[in-house]
Amino acid sequence: MKHFQKILLITIPFLFFSWGFFAHQKINRLAVFTLPVEMIGFYKKNIQYISEASVNPDRRRYAIPEEAPRHYIDLDEYGDSAATKLPRYWKDAVAKYGEDSLTRHGIVPWHINRVYYQLKDAFLLKDPDRILRISADLGHYIADAHVPLHTTKNYDGQLSNQVGIHAFWESRLPELFFNEYDFFVGKAEYLENVQLASWNAVIGANAALDSVLRFERQLSLKMGHRKFNFETKGKQTAKVVSIEYARSYHQLLSGMVERQMRESVKMIGDVWYTAWVDAGQPDLKVLIDYKPTEEELILRREELKKWKEQRLSNPRAHETEGN
Numbered sequence: 001m002k003h004f005q006k007i008l009l010i011t012i013p014f015l016f017f018s019w020g021f022f023a024h025q026k027i028n029r030l031a032v033f034t035l036p037v038e039m040i041g042f043y044k045k046n047i048q049y050i051s052e053a054s055v056n057p058d059r060r061r062y063a064i065p066e067e068a069p070r071h072y073i074d075l076d077e078y079g080d081s082a083a084t085k086l087p088r089y090w091k092d093a094v095a096k097y098g099e100d101s102l103t104r105h106g107i108v109p110w111h112i113n114r115v116y117y118q119l120k121d122a123f124l125l126k127d128p129d130r131i132l133r134i135s136a137d138l139g140h141y142i143a144d145a146h147v148p149l150h151t152t153k154n155y156d157g158q159l160s161n162q163v164g165i166h167a168f169w170e171s172r173l174p175e176l177f178f179n180e181y182d183f184f185v186g187k188a189e190y191l192e193n194v195q196l197a198s199w200n201a202v203i204g205a206n207a208a209l210d211s212v213l214r215f216e217r218q219l220s221l222k223m224g225h226r227k228f229n230f231e232t233k234g235k236q237t238a239k240v241v242s243i244e245y246a247r248s249y250h251q252l253l254s255g256m257v258e259r260q261m262r263e264s265v266k267m268i269g270d271v272w273y274t275a276w277v278d279a280g281q282p283d284l285k286v287l288i289d290y291k292p293t294e295e296e297l298i299l300r301r302e303e304l305k306k307w308k309e310q311r312l313s314n315p316r317a318h319e320t321e322g323n
């Protein structure tokens with residue numbers, strides 16, 4: 001019984017973490033190298049923080065009730081063709097479904113857009129600590145939007161007798177095969193509409209969902225008891241999906257995990273870059289070793305608030321800003 005409890009303690013936490021700590025940290029780290037010369041110095045100087053803080057949103061899920069819905073969207077709760085029919089902008093979605101209903105089924109594509117504006121504000125304030133913290137968070141949410149199992153109420157295969165597929169797909173596979181992936185994704189590019197780009201990520205991930213579930217179900221029937229074995233790390237032993245099974249499934253997916261990780265890396269770089277451009281391309285080199293005083297930050301926040309109030313009085317201002 002004690003042995004079983006030990007295994008349970010090791011394996012259960014990973015069922016509920018998106019992409020797994022390993023993959024999130026790698027994705028955020030790789031995104032730094034997509035940035036232009038004007039940004040990369042600041043981000044490289046802080047690359048360890050950007051990588052390690054990528055998992056902070058997952059850590060908050062147990063302390064902040066409103067955190068969990070920011071990581072997923074259960075498209076199948078909205079009926080057929082939800083991926084194309086759901087309102088793209090938060091105000092329109094709230095008007096149609098109500099905020100409580102939306103939150104109950106996940107808000108990741110809308111939340112990405114919200115955090116993008118927070119990052120833009122951080123650049124406007126020239127607040128290095130805030131830029132780094134929000135950049136790390138934003139990377140996490142964007143990566144989550146690329147996970148097929150984050151687009152369905154059957155998020156862990158619990159509705160199809162495939163419990164554990166969540167951690168298998170987004171933790172076990174990246175950890176086993178990361179070194180085989182090619183992460184040359186090119187340079188960050190400006191996005192005309194971050195909100196629509198977020199939806200495109202979700203739609204692409206959801207399109208892969210059928211294959212994620214169907215291939216695993218077929219492979220499980222074929223390989224039976226060879227699906228699991230035990231691995232020992234230090235003094236701990238855990239029941240895990242076998243390497244043989246993982247490789248077979250990985251091959252059936254035809255590069256899907258690599259593609260979703262690559263797209264995550266590229267979009268994170270794109271959104272960081274877009275926020276910086278939309279903030280007027282502030283000089284990040286002067287922020288590398290700079291710590292603004294609290295008084296300076298208060299003054300900057302007041303100035304930003306006044307600027308926003310003036311902007312909101314303009315009916316042509318972007319409808320999604322500040323949502």
